[in-house]
Amino acid sequence: MKNNLRKNNAREKKTSKKIGILQCDDILEQFQPEFGTYPSMLIDLFQSIRPHYQFSIYDVRENQYPSHYKDCDAYITTGSRHGVNDDLPWLDPFFEFIQTLHHHQHPCIGICFGHQAIAKALGGVVSLADQGWGVGLSENLPAEASTAELSWMQPPCNPLKIIVSHKEQVTTLPKQAKLLYQSHFCPNYMFLVDNHFLSVRGHPEFSKAYSKTLMHYRRDLIPADVIERGIESLENKADDIHLAEWIVRFIESR
Helix, strand or coil: CHHHHHHHHHHHHHHCCEEEEEECCCCCHHHHHHHCCHHHHHHHHHHCCCCCCEEEEEEHHHCCCCCCHHHCCEEEECCCCCCCCCCCCCHHHHHHHHHHHHHCCCCEEEECHHHHHHHHHCCCEEEECCCCCEEEEEEEEECCCCCCCCHHHCCCCCCEEEEEEECEEEEECCCCEEEEEECCCCCCCEEEECCCEEEECCCCCCCHHHHHHHHHHCCCCCCHHHHHHHHHHCCCCCCHHHHHHHHHHHHHCC
16 A cells, blocks of 8 residues: 555656746637636646646746746747737747757747747747638648657657647748648648757647637638638547647656
8 A cells, every 4th residue: 555655656746847837928808707818728738637737827928937947847838919020028038038948958848929939039930921820720740750759749640630820830940940740731830849849830728619719809810711611620629638648748758
């Protein structure tokens, strides 16, 4: 009995990580009663598979950062309605923090806007895509570079279906990046930098209901046919939990 208790305590300690959420935006207030906030979406997703994970939230828009990068075992970004090329005073300090994490090879997960921020901070290029808006459930295939040797990406997933909401794309990867997933619509969908940065275009934390609500809200911005295809795509099964499990194993592989 005592041996089992020790094993359980050891397993709990191993899977207990402190994750810093770098908040780059939030859900519009009128939708928060139903869907929560961007940080709460991430917390709910990851605690559904790692209940012992702890989280600290840093609103980078308000220049909130940890006192030391080692304060958290890993960091993860939220999405944002903003673009990484916007003229906003909080973006340069955000890029500098990403560069600090990269210099120290400290784990960071880029989600959507963070995917773009990692790329730009490390010398890549982000721009408005000729393809236009990407909404709904995206379908992506493994890149030519094999992912079989990455133990944290097991079991494999082909295709990988994740909710997206974006009009910009990473058009040029950083030199040190390894492409993991891509599609004709989004050639640089998911990439890895060494073994400490993982960056993905999609939103594993978004529910289908929130995705649909956001599409309806943006009807003045997004062509009607794009929205209709996006809503129709939500009838398919999403791989959000599969991707979340990859992410936690990536963090724990460090």
